[in-house]
Amino acid sequence: MLELFRKYRTTLLVGCLILVALLVYSANLRQRASTTLFERTLLQLLAPVQRLADSTWSGIGEIWGRYIWLVDTAEKNVRLERENRRLQAEFDGVREVRLSNDRLQTLLGFRLTLGQAALPAQVIGEDASSWARTVIINKGADDGVAEGLPVVVPEGVVGRVIRVSSRQSRVLLVTDASSALAVLVQRNRTRGVCRGRGDDLTFDFALRQEDIAVGDQIVTSGTGGVFPKGLAVGVVTQLTREEFGLFQSIVVSPSVDFSRLEEVLVLLPEQP
Amino acid sequence: MTRVLIYLSLATLFLVLQITLFPSLLAGHFKPELLLILVVYLSLHESFAIGSGFAYGLGLLQDVFAGSDLGLYGLAFLATFMAGRSLAARVNTESTLLLLLMVAAGSVLQGVVLVFALGILTDSGIAWLVVLRQLPQQLLINLVAATAVLTLTLRLQRRFAPRVNLPGLQHLGPRRER
Numbered sequence: 001m002l003e004l005f006r007k008y009r010t011t012l013l014v015g016c017l018i019l020v021a022l023l024v025y026s027a028n029l030r031q032r033a034s035t036t037l038f039e040r041t042l043l044q045l046l047a048p049v050q051r052l053a054d055s056t057w058s059g060i061g062e063i064w065g066r067y068i069w070l071v072d073t074a075e076k077n078v079r080l081e082r083e084n085r086r087l088q089a090e091f092d093g094v095r096e097v098r099l100s101n102d103r104l105q106t107l108l109g110f111r112l113t114l115g116q117a118a119l120p121a122q123v124i125g126e127d128a129s130s131w132a133r134t135v136i137i138n139k140g141a142d143d144g145v146a147e148g149l150p151v152v153v154p155e156g157v158v159g160r161v162i163r164v165s166s167r168q169s170r171v172l173l174v175t176d177a178s179s180a181l182a183v184l185v186q187r188n189r190t191r192g193v194c195r196g197r198g199d200d201l202t203f204d205f206a207l208r209q210e211d212i213a214v215g216d217q218i219v220t221s222g223t224g225g226v227f228p229k230g231l232a233v234g235v236v237t238q239l240t241r242e243e244f245g246l247f248q249s250i251v252v253s254p255s256v257d258f259s260r261l262e263e264v265l266v267l268l269p270e271q272p
Numbered sequence: 273m274t275r276v277l278i279y280l281s282l283a284t285l286f287l288v289l290q291i292t293l294f295p296s297l298l299a300g301h302f303k304p305e306l307l308l309i310l311v312v313y314l315s316l317h318e319s320f321a322i323g324s325g326f327a328y329g330l331g332l333l334q335d336v337f338a339g340s341d342l343g344l345y346g347l348a349f350l351a352t353f354m355a356g357r358s359l360a361a362r363v364n365t366e367s368t369l370l371l372l373l374m375v376a377a378g379s380v381l382q383g384v385v386l387v388f389a390l391g392i393l394t395d396s397g398i399a400w401l402v403v404l405r406q407l408p409q410q411l412l413i414n415l416v417a418a419t420a421v422l423t424l425t426l427r428l429q430r431r432f433a434p435r436v437n438l439p440g441l442q443h444l445g446p447r448r449e450r
Contacts, residue, residue, distance in 0.1 A: 124292075125291040125292050125295075125337070126291055126292075126295035127291070127301075127337065127338050127339070128287060128290045128291050128303075128307075128334050128337040128338035129303075129305070129334070129338035129339060129345075130301050130302050130303055130305075130406055130409075130410055130413075131301075131339075131386070131399065131402045131403045131406055132338050132339040132399070133301070134338070134339070136291065136337070163336075170337075176399070177396060177397045177398045177399035177400075177401070177402045178394075178395075178396035178397050178399050179397070180397065195397050195398070196397065197398060197402070198301070198402040198405075198406075199301075
């Protein structure tokens with residue numbers, strides 16, 4: 001028996017080992033969902049080594065990739081940066097065109113709703129002084145512009161033309177202190193006069209008993225002879241009723257942002 | 273003749289800066305009055321005949337692009353020139369500091385003339401009040417602009433025309449090494 005065992009020792013050992021392996025495998029198949037103690041221990045023991053190896057290889061790979069392999073990176077970078085700048089400039093240009101297109105579309109839509117001939121113009125300059133509020137537009141007498149014509153944008157009233165040359169005109173903004181226009185409160189049709197104060201306007205001649213509130217929309221009354229009726233002028237932002245006196249003190253914030261004025265419409269007189 | 277051309281070129285440049293560049297660069301409505309600085313300089317260094325004509329002309333030029341009444345700035349600039357001219361004989365006109373002081377005084381005087389003209393002579397609503405309210409800020413911005421213009425002029429002169437002597441501009445900016 002011992003002789004037989006000796007003779008087939010290797011074969012028996014291999015068979016036993018395979019059997020053990022099969023048993024271990026078979027035993028583990030029943031606990032597939034959980035991690036065994038053996039696995040856990042090994043994973044824990046090898047984790048630092050694995051981390052070290054990983055960082056070493058990553059470092060080597062990085063050095064290789066950044067400093068040895070990429071010989072022409074600097075040139076590529078310069079090229080890409082140049083291309084990036086070009087594309088950025090192109091993108092900015094496209095965005096500007098899109099914004100301009102949006103504004104002109106709005107202006108066109110507004111022009112159609114006006115039911116009156118209107119000449120589009122661009123603002124090309126501002127007043128040379130700090131206290132007066134005028135702008136220069138690129139349309140003049142050659143285009144049919146004349147003194148006194150109203151200038152508007154979709155947001156509301158801009159002002160009226162006060163000086164005209166052949167190709168340029170100067171427009172007195174409604175916020176200028178020497179500007180005045182006939183207006184009414186949209187909600188209850190209270191009439192008054194809006195005068196410029198530099199940055200905003202005052203609503204004059206509103207009797208104390210008139211029902212005017214902050215937030216009321218002020219529109220042109222059409223009685224001044226310059227602006228058509230119903231154009232937005234601004235919104236009431238401040239209101240004071242003194243104990244004495246005939247009128248209320250009302251401050252109106254203009255509906256047009258004059259610091260961002262670019263394209264305007266000059267309303268032309270109707271042809272007979 | 274050359275001087276006249278220089279003044280005209282400067283006036284044009286200053287006006288273009290005032291109506292196109294400054295409004296887009298500076299917040300709010302404040303912009304330096306470069307033409308006033310030129311008028312103050314003229315009052316200290318030009319003869320009465322040429323200077324007064326120029327001052328009034330510059331005022332009219334400004335009027336075309338400012339406010340709504342032609343002649344308003346003509347009046348203001350002429351008054352500023354005359355006030356400066358009457359002082360020129362009594363002070364050291366070669367001092368740049370004086371020029372800055374005169375710009376400050378000129379800004380105030382111009383403001384007073386504008387307030388008077390807008391408040392009493394014309395029907396411009398509360399325009400005079402707007403001018404009066406803005407006077408301190410305007411004075412400050414004019415002084416800053418005057419300092420900048422003088423420094424820049426002096427640097428340009430030293431770089432491109434070192435032999436040319438600009439009256440009244442020799443004491444500002446870095447001194448030349450001897």
